[in-house]
Amino acid sequence: MPEGPEVENIVNTLKRKLFNKKIKKVDIYYANVITGYEDNILDNQYILDIIRLGKYIIFKLTKNVLVSHLRMEGRFYIKDNEPKLKHEHFRLTFTDNKTLRFIDTRKFGRIEIKDYNNYLNTPPLVNLAKEPKDMNIEDFYNKLQKKRTNIKTALLDQRFILSIGNIYADEILFKSKIDPLRKTNNITKKEANEILINSVEILDEATKLGGSTIYTFEISENNKGTYQNKLKVHLRENKPCLVCGNNIEKIKVGGRGTYVCKNCQK
């Protein structure tokens, strides 16, 4: 569900609330949610740090590393030690009796238990691209020239560029005045530069505003962003373009719902 800006805010909240907690007990209610688990493997480990890598949330423990991804609807809640919630699939109980719950209606989210020595050079983290702010225009443009997909699909490819999802891809292409269906190898260097600069800007502003909270549910408990109020095309089907007044259309690109102003975006 979340993209880079939402994950960044979730990570900040989790880090603040879970730092140095000691794991007392692990409950797994849906086995497919977790891989690499063995009995008692996490017991007595401390949460030393929580960081973001793209859309992944990484818990650094005393001996292991938890690599988690929320996918479409996964959420982490921190609560007292109370009965299991609907769609709760995984729980850590700490020595102070607080709990970290993983909630996911669609069961797409995953948590992998890894070792420090290989978590960065094995899937799923090994193939991740750089954040937009860490990419230089030469590399970005050269990578675009080598691909044969449309630009929107490329922006969603985490091996191509990191942390952009369906909302921000639409916003970035709108701001850059680029048709999401344009082939990447037809993008000019000037346009590539525009796309990269706008990627950095939009992700940065969205992060500062706590991300986007849409579809009525919160990204995690007590974690609502306000960037949804700043969206210029995404979810604005049949509404007037804020730049030219033209009707915003909804189309399919690479199987994903895509909002576009056909007048502004060429």
Next chain:
DNA sequence: AACGAAACCTGCGCGC
């Protein structure tokens, strides 16, 4: 090698 489609899941809103 690289692309598009299907698969993974559940729930909600819509049209008939």
Next chain:
DNA sequence: TGCGCGCAGGTTTCGT
């Protein structure tokens, strides 16, 4: 009211 369909902020796997 009830049913079927399409859709949902993502990634991996499969077939071509």
